[in-house]
Amino acid sequence: MFNVLVVDDEPLICKGLSSLLASSGLEIGHIYTANSGFEALDCIRMEEVDLLVTDIQMGAMSGIELMQHAKLAKPWVQTIVISAHETFQYAQMAVRLGAKDYLIKPLNSEHFLDSVRNVLLKMDKPSPELATFMAGIGESFRLEEPLPEYSKLLNALIEEPASVMGEEEKLRKLDELKLQGPFFSVIKIKLPPPEAAGEKKYTSRDRELLRYAALNIAKELLDQEWCTVAFYSPEEEITVIIQWDERTYEESAAGQINRLDVLGRSLHLNIQKYLHLNAVIGISQILKGLSFMDVLNRQASKAIQWNKEHSDYYVFYYGDFNWSSYAADPSAEELYTHNNLIVQKAKAYIDENYAQKGLTIHEVAKKNHVSPNYLSYLFKKNTGHNLWEYVIKLRMEDSREMILHTDLRRYEIAERVGYESPEHFSKIFKKYYGISPSELKK
Structure with missing residues (x-):
């Protein structure tokens, strides 16, 4: 059973779509509704x-x-966008963020349900090729090497771009790619x-x-919205x-790192869902020019190495680690001190700003110069509770005091x-607490 969240600033539309889905x-399983983006985000x-299922203009x-x-909170959440305007710019942005459909109001009921049905049907299914593999037809499965004639060239490019850049024929092939x-x-x-996933010998x-x-x-995920080349190394x-x-x-330079984090x-x-393996993902920074490809390659490889320090964490962005502060790779003690400092600063910022409307994990992470994903991981590891749960805890304790004593x-x-909105507040x-504000007041 799947859970659906319907978001529109017009309550009647939320009610109508919920009834249609029900x-x-x-x-x-569950159909949740929200009348604003912030209310929806709390629900997610x-x-x-x-x-x-969200309206685009709210x-x-x-x-x-x-x-x-x-997507930052839960990368697996799928989206259908609805809009009163057939605007190409909005549709393009929605597709880039992975929207599965872009529907125009007034909605056709049959069309809407078909769209939801298609998304739900595909949600748990891998690609046809992967499904064949997962069915266990290992011996008869025919492998087709990805870009075999270019794998060597691409690996040379990311290791020593200078040796590749001067050869016209190789550059022509790169252009073909x-x-x-x-x-x-x-x-x-x-x-x-x-073998790490179980006792079976492979x-x-x-x-x-x-x-x-x-x-x-990787190719199935990437082909939807990214311009990429994937190959064996x-x-x-x-x-x-x-x-x-x-x-x-x-168009969205500030958000590209977050999108890479979501992709990772x-x-x-x-990979965990379909292959039952905990792959470690290393993500480089973004640089301009093919000549920096070896730098990006080293960054991604170095990011992966941090799995040795964080064995229960699997997605690493190079920029999350303050490499310039250390002459060599930091010791376990230095890393522990640095991570504690990040959490302390985040906690202090939340203590001071928890009552700010529109506060997001992204904003807290930006103040600490780390990705939201890594900050959330460190916060949970060091404090024992989720970062947003801590924000809600402060808000609820403060509001309870005001209800009882003012x-x-x-x-x-x-x-x-x-x-x-007071309705959103009451719901949270x-x-x-298990009781409404008015019940507590009585």
């Missing part, structure tokens, strides 16, 4: 949501912004020994198939080169602890 006969953080947070924050950039990032996927053929399946998963790694042209990069987590989650009205208390309060 009577559709689809495999839907606190509930198990599989599909987000008050303080648009549907596009909601999609961005939702559409490695034009000019902005690039490198992602490394390192598969663990399959043959070299099994390992070859697992690697091929992992590449298939030494040490049984898979390398992915991601690129942006000038216009695409400038999606790669890990899908004559402030519900909307005033909601305003003071960072909620844009009741979920947290």
Whole structure:
């Protein structure tokens, strides 16, 4: 059963779509509704949501912004966008963020349910090639090496670009691969020994198939919205080169690192889901020019090495580690001190700003110069609870004190602890304490 969240700033639309879904006969467990982006984001953080159906134009947070924050919180959440305007720019942005459909109001009921049905049907299914592999037809499965004539060239490019850049024929081949950039990032996927997942002994053929399946998963995820080249590298790694042209990069330069983080987590989650392996993902920074490809390659490889220090964490962004502060790789003690400092600073920032409307994990992470994913991991590891749970804890404790010891009205208390509507505040309060604000007051 799948859980669906419907978001629209018009309550009647939320109610209508919820009723339509409830009577559709689809495999839907819970249907949640929200009337703003911030309310929806709280729901995504606190509930198990599989599909987000959102209006694109809403008050303080648009549907596009909601999609961005939702993907950061839970990369596996799928999205269908609805809009009153057939605007190409909105549709293009929605597709880039992975929207599965873009529907125009007024909605056709049959069309809407078909769209939801298609998304839910595909949600648990791998690609046809991967499905064949997973069915266990190992011996008859025919492997087709990805870009075999270029693998050697691509590995040479990411290791020693200078040796490749001067040869006209090689540059022509690179152009055929559409490695034009000019902005690039490198992602490394390192598969663990399959034996680590259980007692089964894997043959070299099994390992070859697992690697091929992992590449298939990566290509399926990447082909939807990224301009990429994926290929095999030494040490049984898979390398992915991601690129942006000038216009695409400038459109959302500030958000590209977050999107890479989401992609890394999606790669890990899908490889774990279908192959039952905890792949380690290393993500480089973004640099301009093919001549920096060896730098990006080293960054992605170095990021992967941090799995030795964080064995329960699998997606590493090079920029999360303050390399320039150390003459050599930091010791375990230095790393522990540095991580504690990040958490202390994040906690101090939240203590001071928890009542701010529109506060996001992204904002807290930005103040610490780390990715939201890594900050969330460190915060949970060091404090024992989720970062957003800590924000809610402070808001709820503060509001409880005001309810018990002041004559402030519900909307005033909601305003003071960072909620844009008293209804949203009451919903969170009741979920947290088990009773409504008015019941507590009595």
